[in-house]
Amino acid sequence: MTDTSTTETPRGADVAAAAATHAENTTKRALPSWLTGGSGVARYAVIIVWALMIALYGALLPDTFLNAGTFATILGSQQALVFLAAALLCTIIVGEFVDMSLASNFGLAAILVPVLTVNHGWNVWLAAVAAVVAATAVGVLNAWLVVKVGVNTIVVTLGMGTFITGIALWSSNLVPVAGLPREFSQIALYKILGLPVSFYLGLILMLAFAYLLAFTPLGRNMRFVGANREVSRLAGVPVTRIRFLAFVAGGAIAGVGGVLTAAASGGYDPSVSHSYLLPMFAATFLGTAILQPGRFNPLGTLIAVYFLATGVLGLQLLGGTSWVSSVFYGGVLVIAVTISTVLSRRAR
């Protein structure tokens, strides 16, 4: 896979294509052409590794790993990450590199629901709406600073994230707040076919996002704005509006994710928000190695989320403690970005 000649990218269609297929040709000449053509193998590599990982854990832990409960846990526990990764994709797709404030914004929405309901006596549904509005407002503020004023994205969102983490901690007096009404938790926990409804909401979100990008003019405009703003502007795309709305949509999606997370656990601990930051990046970047190599894509990201959850859960069942997730998420982030860099260089 890592023949040195693949790092050289000459000009010309045939040459580039030849360079791209070269690695597969030399190592696996006997494979059929649909596998060797383009990035056929690379596209499914993570999925194959996922299957191998499941088989390995199954062999090592036939009783604890290979049962329906494990898979229900993996599929039913990652909603926060799915929503955060979708929010991150909004800004990445339109070429704003990373919105660092998303995890904090998610935490703000998640803590506002119990704080307003339990500490301030609001109606829980009203509190939920207020939480989403607050997260969206943070998105608007980011958008205004980055898109209209032109401040650097990373500086604005990193500062904003730290700022609203502080606000969230202040609003809860630095302690976890719990005690949301049971019927409210049904928006996240209501079971359909053995899995919580929030799993399906995350699935629908990612599928709709993928559809938007692949088939609709809006999605194509978003991708072109990300690829080249000037090209898009000259073709009549409202570039500023699309960049602005990407930040707003990111904030809103993070807010909804936060509300669902608070509903699922009946409350929230505002000091854990930052722990979502790295898994969010790991999943989103690993997603660039799946299905559409070298590109950020929602379905690849969705698969990456469950790939990571499988890996962490298996290691925990094998006896790893809290260090496991740091090692796994951190390691995968570095490996995923490396793979993605190599793949996009080959596609060039």
Added chain:
Amino acid sequence: MAQHQEARAVTPAPPAPRLRVASLNKTFGDNRVLTDVRLEVAPGELHALVGQNGSGKSTVAKILTGIYTPDPGASVEIDGRALDLPVLPQESRAHGMAVVHQSLGLVDEFSVLENMRVGRLRGSRFTRRIDWERERQEAEAVFARIGRRVPLHAPVGSLLEEDRATVAIARALQDATPGTGLIVFDESTRALSRRSLEHFFAILDEIVATGTSVLMITHRLEEVVGAADRVTILRDGRSVVSGREVGDMTEAELTSLILGRNLGDLDAREHLELGPDTPSIAVDGVTGLAVRDVSFTVRRGEIVGLTGLGGSGYDDLPYLLAGASRAEAGAVVLPSGRLALAGLDSVAAIDAGIALVPEGREHSGLAMHESVAENIAFAQTARAGSPLAPVSRANELALVGEWFDKLGVVPRKPHALVNTYSGGNQQKVFIAKWLATDPTFLLLHEPTQAVDVGARHTIVEAIHAMAETGLHVLVAGSDENELALLCDRVLVFEEGRIARELAGPCSPDDIVEAIYAGGSRAQLRPRGHGAGAPRPSGAASEGHA
């Protein structure tokens, strides 16, 4: 080596070539891009390396700069000393080879001195601070050698274009001992205007006269027939001509050597007969950017060229007319009605039938990492009435197929990423994207910039064909050869206004004369005087075409 010296002892053989590249092969996977390429640059000559896009000349340049490793068996020698492969830039620099990259490779924000000395800066002995006084002296010595003065502390971005060219040359020259060394220019001149180009070659002529060699990798045929001593031509990765004397070679002869065939006749197009009642588009009182109150008309089927010196406003006009830059005043009177330019945006302009093909396909033309089909359809999908209604893939492929036919895009790969296409095909995709909007008023800026002679031919023919179907076409350009081929009429700008009009077919010389108001087009570099070292005619040889 020993044998070589023995031979020299017997007969005074010509000195070793300044640069000798032999048996150069390069394969990527199963794809062979260079086959037994031979290149010899003699001391004190200006040697040109030309070929179509994809012929392998940028691969040769990348091997010379060490980006690519050639296949085993190749040899690269400077003054008879073999270099280790892959080429290490430090080593080749120590042997006196310097490379000037595309668009001169200068950083606008930094001063002339910093641009000159970057990579060579030395710290003082104890504090490790840069000794700027010493750096300044080093830089001044180089400028003194070429007899030019440039303000060393000015940011490069503030310099005149020709001074920028001087800085790039000086930077390349500073490591060479006078009379030795080799400067490789890799498509360095593509952004230079005609006047700067003459200045550029004037300096090169002096350098070559001292015995330093120059290798020009170029697209501009004029630089070969008008300036080079000898030429090496690559075609399909082979050196089909290796070191032939340029002499009286014409651009047409050179073209057929580059392509391996004769192009169809592409002389200026027939004079257009337009009756007085031919419908026309009027450009009325446009002011904005450098343009001052400009009015003229373009008749149906007519191709009008706009040209002038940099800053004269000719190249601002297409952007003002298409709503891509803000106009202060003025209007376009289209068959469908009058369109005020103040406050016009791209969407309204496109909807009114105005299409702009801007300069620079990488910067403002195409999304290089998206597919060919999506790029061609983008001007339509970008303005889709309902942003969530799915795009019809079938319609899209039909549209793309149609334009592949009309512009002769080969290979036909609608789903390939644009950046896998050659430069000429990319330019075709770029133009197709805008022609596909079915405009009535087509605005082009440098439509054949940086494409090879074959692709230029196709693009010029396509624009002629589009005009015949009833478009009104405006071409802003600085390349007099392109304008002479394309246009029925040329408007020459000066200080934001139309200074002169060349009606009817005009030659490149007419256009240059009109731009410089009487200054005629000099040959880039009159040959046959002051050549320092004797030219080894025995080294010239021709491969088999």
